[in-house]
Amino acid sequence: MRIRNTLSFATHSFFNGQGFLDVQIPIITTTDYEEFGKLFQVAGLEQKPDKHKLSTIHETDGVSLDIVKAAAKEKSNIVETLKRTEGNREALAAAVQDLRKTNELVSQLEAIEKKNLKSLSSKDEVVDASRDLFLTVSGRLHLESYACALGNVYLFGPRFQADKTYSAKYALEMWMVEVEMAFSQLRDAMNCASDYFNHLIMYVLETCHEDMKFIAKRIETPASLVFSRLRQVFLKCFPTMKS
Known part of the structure; x- marks a missing residue:
């Protein structure tokens, strides 16, 4: 949990330092961004029964x-x-x-x-946006609107996907960082992603030294090897696109 807290703080500190604005979106929504699919349906407000x-x-x-x-x-x-x-x-x-x-x-x-x-x-198979509510799978649709008005924006929060392999009530939760850069080229976006990844590694190495040693011990790997691998990733040059 300490490492998770560090990564969360590093995420916000990086994007704020780069001039990004943190925005929030509804967790419960009726939208399916670009037909992402695997929507997890939740119960809406109880409707009054039809007397007829x-x-x-x-x-x-x-x-x-x-x-x-x-x-x-x-x-x-x-x-x-x-x-x-x-x-x-x-x-x-x-x-x-x-x-x-x-x-x-x-x-x-x-x-x-x-x-x-x-x-x-019983519910119809066809999605009715006026009635059906879902846990969000992506915030990109909201980000695009925010970016047009505010410039560079980002999201950091939980996203959900339905997995009916086990049960209709089974949902996968993940925490995602989603970024929208207004009037920027793809090269700028890729460079930003590379810088963000390196920032996380550096922040963990500097802040969570004892926790990383504990993890290395639990997985029976020398702590020096764990730190060296992270440093190698940090020093590695990621391929970028040239304009």
Whole structure:
């Protein structure tokens, strides 16, 4: 965590030193930047139920489930009353038969209601931006707008991708640095990326010496080898494009 904190601080110090402006974007969004794909859907605000749809759930062909349940309860009381008296056995048998049919109707209506509720709550496969919300996969679309107004800008924050290989509720989280340089050439952008990478290495070597030694010990690698590799990367000349 100390190394992570150092890298985070170094990121902000580098871009601020280069005249970049740190901007923030919404984590929950409706946009899919250039059809990046693998959107992870989240629940939006609870919408008020459609009264017309709910009424059709409780009524099928003019038959109300609540009324049928009330009728079944009343007929059940009649059967219990006939059982306690020495009345006509034929009347008792007819009441029991009537109650059985009513209970069957209640079961059928409950099954239809359950099916309708499931259908009502299911989501369409087509993305509806007015309803569906997702965790952001990239902030480039926002950065382009900011760059046009503010100049060089950058983002540093979490990004998400859906991975349905394991589960529909499985999301990958990563922290990304995204940069947009207004009115700059590709060569300038590549040089900026190289300078940023070298800045991180130098900052870690200067600030996290003891932590790097601890990591080297845990992976059974000599600390000197870890530091030498980082220095080699720092001194390496990255290929750049010439104008």
